[in-house]
Every structure is written in structure tokens, then in C-alpha cells.
Amino acid sequence: MTAVVEAEGLTKFYGRRKGLEDLTLQIQPGEVFGYLGPNGAGKTTTIRLLLDVIRPTSGRATVLGADTRDTAVRARIGYLPGELALEGRDRAHDFLNFMADVRGGVSRGRIDELAERLDADLSIRMGQLSKGNKQKVGLIQAFMHEPELLILDEPTSGLDPLVQQEFLTMVREVRTAGRTVLMSSHVLAEVQNVADRVGIVRGGRLVAVEDVAALRERAVRHVEFHFDAPVPTEAFEGLPGVRDVVVTGASLRCTIDGRPDALIKAAAKFTVVHMVSSEPDLEEIFLTYYSEEAPRARVGA
Amino acid sequence: MPALVHKTLRDYRRSVIGWLIGISAFLSLYLSIYPSIRNNPEFYQQAALSKYPGPLKDLMGGLADIASGTGYLQTVVYQLLVPLLLIMFAMTLGTRAIAVPEEEGTLELTMTLPIDRRRLVLERWAAFALSLLAVALVTMVLVLALAAVGGLKVPAGNIVAAHAGLFLIALFFGTLALGLGAATGKRALALAVGGGYAVGGYVIETLGKSVDAISWLRWVSPFHYYLDGRPVFQGWPVGDYLVLLGATAVLAMTAMLAFERRDVGV
């Protein structure tokens, strides 16, 4: 199985300023890869390198098995720029028809179908599109030719929540069809529900690549129990995977890593009145990568 | 027609129409007053010479024989003002090929189309050249018509030759602006350098005729190959025009190679 995106030692300096350093990464066919990092981390730099808008200082990359300089391969890529600019007096549907003409492979009615799904008005002149509409036009041109690889730079910025949901549905459909997605974001919440794997960049370096399903199992979870009578703290101390135990009167708060089994069994000795368990919070794991002492050892996968 | 050429022509359409109207208005205004000059030649010749003394006269192309149809056409249309207007138009379009969309940020999406960079520059250049050709052709027909109506008595073949030169000099400077924009991505720089070369080149060619210190520089001025053959008087200066055309081709090729090499939008 050949990788859809393959980067090896990919490095970009803007003059003396670091954009990206020594990125080695493979994205496999059919996966949704979330590319995460704070602003200025190097996400857009990576994406522009993959699309040959800018040239690497060193290292190399292939996309869909071809060198990034290979122009023909771009008809098989759908791209949404991070700083999408659409100008001019052309109406949005004329612009989309032009893009479709050059790329080929856009089936009849496809543009209208996408416009309807995203609730985009395509009769507006490009220069007068609102931010949200602009982003929708950007998404339509990226998805319309059903490309083998979608590269989306901060795709959800400027979209209202309803449209965001529709967009995520579109991404899932792409994955179901066996096609590949690389999407960047600076918030995990935007990608954690669609991504199979996430890579984290910070300061121009890839600091971790994680499997989202595995991450979810490992993630910390905040749990609260309320009992019918006060409970002794000792009953909950030293349980495997249970941390930060705080008992106040008849209630217990703690965090668990992984399985809740031991905690449930300990709580069952008392009368449980009420229980609250939060969704696993992946964000917390990521915050540790974002901070200075990010463990380098986790690079890989 | 390639889709990108077609789309670019559509983008340029309003600008083409606007400049066409402007230049046509200028031509109509100046060529329609010729009959009154023809009827009073000594007065106007004197007036012109006293209005532009010394070097100014050279800058205006000598003002020889301004009351004759040929001299008038040369001075008013082909010497300075119409080339200036057409060059400004050409340079504006030239920067709109790469530099303007790059600064606006719209070039990024265009570049991710399956069109390689050289072809992108070439197709944008073709759209620019076609737009310029359209303006040149329409204004040429207008000059031919106005010259006939106003009784300028200039052979139509010479007007066609002079207008071809006008097209070529504007094509040269537009291609220069396009190339500077393609090489640097900076509109202001392309306009400043291109405009500076145009103004400097014009001054060197016109003043260089009588100022020996700069006369050796005339061969680097594009205007030398436009003005020196005096096509309104003498018909096609084929060799000079081929120099302009060749220089334009070299610039267009350099533009493609320069754009091929660099980062876009940084």
C-alpha cells in the first residue's frame, strides 16, 4: 500500500525564519488525518509545500505517488486554502464552472447539489461574498471533483455550527468512499470526531502522531459520585487508574485513566444516588503536547 | 481557447472597455480639430514652437511640420500621448497577470489547478496580449476613419504601420510589467520599474538626438525602435519592430522561468 502523502525530512525556512523543520510523515489511503497545532506552528507551511505553492529548503514530499511538482496530479487533489481569497466580478457559479472545466471530472449537477447541502448562494459576485459564503464556495470547489485526496487548511473557520456539521458529514462520506483527507486545525474539538489519526505540530516540528481511537481509550475522564451518606476517602484511594480523589461529605470527585472498572466496584459498596461522567477529554492530552516540555519520544506511528 | 485564457479575458473585459473608451475619446477630440489647424497652418506651427521651446520641443518629437496631416498625426497621436496611455493600460493588465492576484491571495487556488507554472504565465500573457490587440485594432480603425474624414492625407498603410508600432511598444512594456510581477510578486515594484524604464527610455530617445552625451544610450531605449523609423512618414520599419518583438519574446520567456522557480505568496 503506497502512502497518499509522504514527506521525508521536509524543511522550509523563510529566509532565516523557520516555517517547518524535518517533517517525516505518511498518510495512508482512506484515512482522515487531523493536522493540529497552534497558530504559527507550521500547518499552512506544510500544506503549501505539498501543493508546490512554495518550495522546500530541504527534504522531499510526494502526493498520490507523484512528486509535488507534477502538475497533472493536482486534478486529483481538492484544496481549500487557509487564507481563502476570492475576488472579482465573476459570480460564484461562473468561477466554480471555470475550476470544474480546468480540472475535469465534475459530474452534472454536482455543484448545485453541494451548494444546496451547504446552503451557499452562488449567484453572488465573488468580491462580495460574505466570509461564511466564501468558505462555502471554497469547500464546494475542493469537494466537487471527488478528488482522491482532500487537503483542507482550517476548513471550519467562518462556518456556522449547522454548516460545520454538514461539512463533517461530507468528510465522513469521503472516508467511506475510501478517499483520503488531510485537514488542519488549531482546535482538537474540530477534528477529533472525524479523524482517524492526528499529528501535532508545534514550532515547526511534528511532536506527535496519535491514533484517535487509542487516544480516546487512554483519555482522562472526570467522574462524580453522589451517595446517600458520607463515605470514607480511604475506600477510593490507591485504586488503579483513579487519581485526584476528593471526597466532600456524601460526594466523590476524581479523574480516571482508561477503564472505570475498579472505581465502579469500589463505589458499589455504598448506595449510589447519582453519577456524572464527562466525555473523555482529549484536549487535555493535547495541551501537554502544546506546552514546552512536550515528550519528543512519542514521535512516530 | 484554453479555459484560463477565456476566464482571464472575462476578468479583463471591463478594464479593456474602459481604456478603449478613454483612448477613443482622446483620439476623437484631437483628430476632429485638425481641419481648423489645416486652415491656419502658419499660426499653429508658430504657436506650437513657441509653446515648447528648446529641449521641450525635442521631447515633443520635434514638432516639425505640425500643420501637415502627417506631422499632426505623428505629434498628437503617435509621438507621446497615445503611446503613454496605451503603455499605462498594458502595464496595468500586465501586473494583473500574476502580481495583483498574488497580492490579493487569489493566485493560490489558480496555482493548484493542473496547469503548470509556465503555462499559467503563458496563458495569462496571451489574455493580456489579446486584450491589448483588441484595443489596438479598434483604435486603429478609429484613426483610419478620423484621418479620412478630417482630410489628413496620410496613406492608410502608414497609419497601419505606425499603429502596429504602437501595439508593439505597449506589448513590450506590458510584458515587462508582467515579467517583473511574475518574478517578484510585487505590483508596485513592477509598475515603478516598468514606468521608470518607459519614461527614461522616452527621454533618452528624444533628447538623445541632440545631446551627444546620451545619444549612445538610445539603442537601449525601446522607444528608439518605435520612433526612429518614423512609420507615419516612411511606412514599416520592419527591422526595428522585429527588435521590439524579439525583446518582448525574451521578456515573456524570462517571466515564465522566473515564476517557475520561486515561492508564491510569501
Ligand SMILES: Nc1ncnc2c1ncn2[C@@H]1O[C@H](COP(=O)(O)OP(=O)(O)O)[C@@H](O)[C@H]1O
Ligand atoms: N511568508 C512568510 N514569511 C516569513 N515567515 C513566515 C511566512 N509564512 C509563515 N511564516 C512563519 O512560519 C511559521 C509557520 O507559519 P504557518 O505555516 O503559517 O503556521 P500555521 O498555519 O500553523 O498557523 C510561523 O512562525 C510564521 O511566522
Ligand SMILES: [Mg+2]
Ligand atoms: Mg495557517
